[in-house]
Structure formats: C-alpha cells, structure tokens
Amino acid sequence: MPTIFDKSEKGKTGTSFKEESFAEEAPEEELDDKLLRSDDPGLPEVSQSELIRHYTELSKKNYGVDDGLYPLGSCTMKHNPKPMEDLAKDHRFQNHHPLASEDLVQGNLELMYELGEMLKSISGMAGITLQPAAGAHGELTGMLMIRKYHEDNGELDRRREILLPDSSHGTNPASAAVAGFDAVEIESNEEGTVDLEQLRSAVGDATAGIMLTVPNTLGIFETDITEIAEVVHDAGGLCYFDGANLNAFLGRVRPGDIGMDITHFNLHKTFSTPHGGGGPGAGPVGVKQELVPYLPVPTVEKNEDSYEFAYDRSRSIGKVNSFSGPFGIMVRAYSYIKALGDEGLREVSGNAVLNANYLKERLKGAYRVAYEGLCKHEFVLSGSGVGEGVKTVDIAKRLLDYGFHPPTVYFPLIVKEALMVEPTETESKEALDEFAEAMLSIAEEASEDPELLHEAPKTTPVGRLDETKAAREPVLRWRTEDEE
Ligand SMILES: Cc1ncc(COP(=O)(O)O)c(C=O)c1O
Numbered sequence: 001m002p003t004i005f006d007k008s009e010k011g012k013t014g015t016s017f018k019e020e021s022f023a024e025e026a027p028e029e030e031l032d033d034k035l036l037r038s039d040d041p042g043l044p045e046v047s048q049s050e051l052i053r054h055y056t057e058l059s060k061k062n063y064g065v066d067d068g069l070y071p072l073g074s075c076t077m078k079h080n081p082k083p084m085e086d087l088a089k090d091h092r093f094q095n096h097h098p099l100a101s102e103d104l105v106q107g108n109l110e111l112m113y114e115l116g117e118m119l120k121s122i123s124g125m126a127g128i129t130l131q132p133a134a135g136a137h138g139e140l141t142g143m144l145m146i147r148k149y150h151e152d153n154g155e156l157d158r159r160r161e162i163l164l165p166d167s168s169h170g171t172n173p174a175s176a177a178v179a180g181f182d183a184v185e186i187e188s189n190e191e192g193t194v195d196l197e198q199l200r201s202a203v204g205d206a207t208a209g210i211m212l213t214v215p216n217t218l219g220i221f222e223t224d225i226t227e228i229a230e231v232v233h234d235a236g237g238l239c240y241f242d243g244a245n246l247n248a249f250l251g252r253v254r255p256g257d258i259g260m261d262i263t264h265f266n267l268h269k270t271f272s273t274p275h276g277g278g279g280p281g282a283g284p285v286g287v288k289q290e291l292v293p294y295l296p297v298p299t300v301e302k303n304e305d306s307y308e309f310a311y312d313r314s315r316s317i318g319k320v321n322s323f324s325g326p327f328g329i330m331v332r333a334y335s336y337i338k339a340l341g342d343e344g345l346r347e348v349s350g351n352a353v354l355n356a357n358y359l360k361e362r363l364k365g366a367y368r369v370a371y372e373g374l375c376k377h378e379f380v381l382s383g384s385g386v387g388e389g390v391k392t393v394d395i396a397k398r399l400l401d402y403g404f405h406p407p408t409v410y411f412p413l414i415v416k417e418a419l420m421v422e423p424t425e426t427e428s429k430e431a432l433d434e435f436a437e438a439m440l441s442i443a444e445e446a447s448e449d450p451e452l453l454h455e456a457p458k459t460t461p462v463g464r465l466d467e468t469k470a471a472r473e474p475v476l477r478w479r480t481e482d483e484e
Contacts, residue, residue, distance in 0.1 A: 001061075001461070004054050005478055008044035014051050042480050061461045063405050065274065069431050071359075073378045073408035073420025074169065074217060075276060076247050076269035078427075083339075084272040084332040093331050098323035102308050108327065109307035112300040115334040116284070122337075122345070123243065123263050124256025125286030129296045130330060131321040135244045136171040138264030138283030139211070143179030144317045145262065145287065145294040146209050146238050152315065155236070159208040162240075163232070165194045166414050167216035169242055181208055188414065192218040192371040199231055207237040214241055214255075215248045217412035217420070219356065219375035229259025238262065238291075244283075246270045247424065248353060248377035251346035261288045267326075270348075271333035282329035296320045351425035352377040355432060359423050362436040366443035370415040378422035380415050381407075387446030387453065392417040394453035395442055401459045402438035 046054070064070070070077035087093070096105055116128040132138040143162070150156040161184045162176035173183040186202055189195040193216070210232045215221045222228060229239050241260035247270050255263040267282035268275045275281070287295060297316045298309035309324070337345065353376050360369060360379040370380040383392030396406035396419070408420040423432055445452050457463060 001057070003478055004044045004046065004051070005042075007046050007050055007054060010045060012045045012047050012050075014046065014048040068404060069423065069427055069435050070405040071407045071421045071423050071435065072276075072405065073219075073380070073422040074245075074411070075408070076245075076266075076377075076422060076424055077275060077405075078247070078424035080272045080274050080332070081336065081339075084335045087335050088328045088331040094328070103306075106307055108324075109300055109309070111334050112324065112327075112330055113302050113307050115330050115337070116300060118334070118337050119265060119284055120286055122246075122250070122254065123265070123286040124254030125263065126256075126289040127292035127295050127299070128284055128286045129299060129320070130282070130284045131296050131319070131325040132264065132283035132285060133321055133326050134281040135242075135264055135266040135269075135283045136175055137281075137320065138266075138285045139171055139175035139240070139242065140178055141283075141285050141296060141317070141320050142240050142262040142264060142287075143175050143181065144320075145285075145291055146240065147179055147181075148294050148315065148317055149238065149291060150208055156208075158205055159236070161206045162208055163199065163202055163210040163237075165212065165216060167192060167218050167220075167412055168211060168213040169217055169244065170411070172211045172213060172242060176211060188216075188218075191223075191373075192216070192220045193222050194224065194228055196224055196227060196231070199228060203231055203235040203237065205235075207232065207235045209238040209240055209261075211240040211242060212260075213245065214243070215245050215376040215378075218371050218380050218415070219248075219378040219420075219422075220371060221249070221253075221376055225258050225260075233259070244269055245377060246349075248349055250349040251342060252349055256286070256288060261291060262286070267329050267333040272336035273329045273332050280326050280329060282326040282333070300324075348425050349377070352423075355423045355425060355427055356421070358429070359421060359432050359436060362432075363421075363439055366440050367419070370418065377424070378420060380412065381419040381421065382415055382417045383409075383419050384417040386443050387448075387450040390446040390450050390453050392419055394450075394456060395419065395439075395446070397464065398442045398445070398453045398456035399438060400457040402442070404435055404438055 065077050065079060096108060102109065112130055116130055120128050129141065132141050147156060150159045160182050162181040163184050163186055164173050165186045165188060167188050176183045184202055186198050187195055212222060232239050238261045239259060241255040241263040243255055243263040244266040246265060250270065262285060264283045264285045267273055267284065293313060293315035294317055295313060296319055297311045297313050301308055301310040356375050356377050356379055360375055363381060367381040368385060370382060383395045392409050396409050399406045410418055411420055412418055
C-alpha cells in the first residue's frame, strides 16, 4: 500500500483557511532564527479527503479490542468503557498546564488523592505513589525502595539477590537487574507454583527480597503465599507482589493481607485504559507502613480542606516521573472504580476467572493444557502434538484467517509451544463460544491438513512477516530518497 508520502503532490493542501481569519487572535510574532529551519521538512501534501481515506484504509487493516475478542495472555485486553474515555478527554482535566499552581488544580489533586486512597484500600497497603508510567516502571520503583531500605539497615552490600520463580513475568527479572540486583531463579513444582523446598534452600544472608507474579504466568495463584512471605521475611528479605494481574482477584484478595510488602498496579490493564501499542500506562506502587518513608516524591497529601504535592520525605528514592505522572489514566481509573463500586469490582474478577475456566474446559480435549485444575484469569495451552509438524505459530497465524487476534505465543517459556489465553470478563459467552469453535476447527485442520496451517494467514493484508529481520533491523520512520 502506498504511504501518505507516495500520495503527496506539491501544492495540495487539506485546509483552505485564509491567513487573515486568524489575524485578530494570533498577532504576528517574529520567530527567532534558531527556531526556524531552512530546509523543506518534506511533509506530505495531500487533500483532506485523501488524508482521511488513507488513514481510514490503514485503520481497517488493523485489529483492536473494539474489533473483537483479543485473548492476549498477560495483557488483559478487555473492553474499556467509553464514558471513562470521555471524562479523561474533558477539557477541564485535559488542558491543565503541568506547571499550574496547586490552588488552580485542587480538583485534579483531589482526584489523585482519592484514587490513591482507593488503591490503598484495594491492595491493603499503607502508602502509595501514582508516578510510575508502566508496570515495569512500578517494579523498578519498588526495587529501588528495597535497595534503599537495605542500605539504611547497612545490609545492602551483602543483600544482592532477588529471588524470582521461573513462572514470573518477564519484566520482573529485568527490573531487579536494572536496580542492580542479581536475579536468582526458583523452579516451579508440578502444580506450577513456587517449590517451597527450593525456596528454603535459596534464601539466606544475600536475599534482598522476592518478586512474585500473582497469579503467575501459568494463571495459577500461589497457594503457599503466606509461607513464602514467612520464609523470605525470616531471612530479612522483602516481598514484592507483581499485581498487574489484579483482574484475577480484584475485591477478593489484598496483597497487604497476605504478607506482601510492596505491590504495583497496571491501571492500563485493570482500570479502563487500553494496554499495548506502546501507549501511555500507569503503574502506581503501594507499600506497607515500613516502606512509606521511601516513596518517590511528590506524593499527593490532604490538608484540612485542600490538597498539595508533598516533597518532605527524607528517605525518598526521589522522583521517578515528570510532573504529576500519567494523569489521564488516573482519571479513567478513578471513574471506573467509582462507577463499579465494591460489588462491581468483585464481579470483574469473578467473571474474568469464570470466562477463563469455561474456555479452558472447551479447549482441553483438542489442546494439551499446561496445568490441569482451576485456573485464574488466564490459562496456558500447548500447540505441540495437534498435527504433523504443526507449531504454535501456525495455530496463531491460522486464527487470523478466522478473524481473531491470537493469544500470546511462546510465553511463558516454561511451557513448550505455549499459547497463553486470557479472555477477560468483558467477553460474552457467545463471543467465547465463537473463539472456541475457531480453535477447535483449527485443531481438526491441523490433524487433517497441516499444510493449510503452514500457509496461513491467507486473508490478511500481509502474510508471514520476517519477524527476526523486523526485530533486528527495525525501520521505524520513512526517509526521503536523499536521506537513505
Ligand atoms: C504480570 C505482569 N507484570 C508486569 C507487566 C509489565 O507491565 P508494563 O507492560 O506496563 O510495563 C505486565 C504487562 O502486561 C504483566 O502482565
């Protein structure tokens, strides 16, 4: 398909406003020479209709959660209610200057403070920061607090290790490493949970803490979590709970009640902001009382009847984001939590778990399920053994021909040919059945005509892409012939 640059023709324009019509509002101002560029920026010149048609055509080649079921495991690609979008776009929220004085943004500060209080109550934590811009950023913030805590106790020199189950989310070991710790892997047992014996032999003087993804990437809740906390605490370590999978236990379990010291939220998974596409995220972090002094500054505090950014925190790890953090996402989360109420939030997790188990039961005859038994909000299948030479990637590509976004593939790494399915609570039984029918018919095709799967997808704008080349040599912007 031609790019918008290929469609460009010198002199074409999308608007026909006369310069004079702006004259009164925008007095002419001489721009400093250094702000002006002398070369032609080479922007595409097209008419308005060409522009709209170009991008509408492109959007039709895309697939998003508003097109249909998007069962991407670990991503919680659920429907995000449109009223929350509208609120976030309301000019009274959107147009505040990030440097506006506090007395002009009391409403925004109140919203942030109240959101923090609600997140504390949902997680059972004593303090909160709303600054981190993603789940992984929240993890790093938590790791930096663990670091400073051990430093204050004079133990950082020897407490170099963060323990990580092999079923933890991929960002966990990365965050521990970026914070300067050594990641030590703990193997899962036959049930797919942390092996307590292994854990006992791994903890010691070098333990700074543990990072637990709960439910883990197999969709299983750590049944021995309070024992795990005890073992780590007894060794002088802290417990970090990756709460990005909150959709599985919202309103039912609070990390703070089961021995966890720190947790992060992925507001962009659970609370009405779309996840993915590299778009903005928000990863607030909640901590137990002992770690409150280490929270990033500023926090939002309430005085008698006003709100302020508070910087007075002597042991703070400092600032982790610019200005007040991802505010638009906070508006969505605040309004979503308020709209659903306690009962509504409990229903979210109930239906997320019900939908995942329903789908797992429908698929388990045709595909091997990695771990039997009840799952939480997601489950892992294996694509191996469904047909001669058929791999998980073939199943994923064939799903595109059936009009579905595929599940997460080849993750978690501990399952061979993994297909990780997270249907979410916002899908109806009819939608789940349609997806199940597609998966079952692909399993039949795989045993009868494997070649069909190897050649998939046939109905998409492009077929199989060279993913290695795309990862190794990404071409992320268009260049003029002169630039190439
Ligand atoms: C369990 C878990 N932890 C951490 C993350 C990282 O979050 P982010 O992508 O916002 O950095 C994710 C992302 O989906 C996740 O599923």
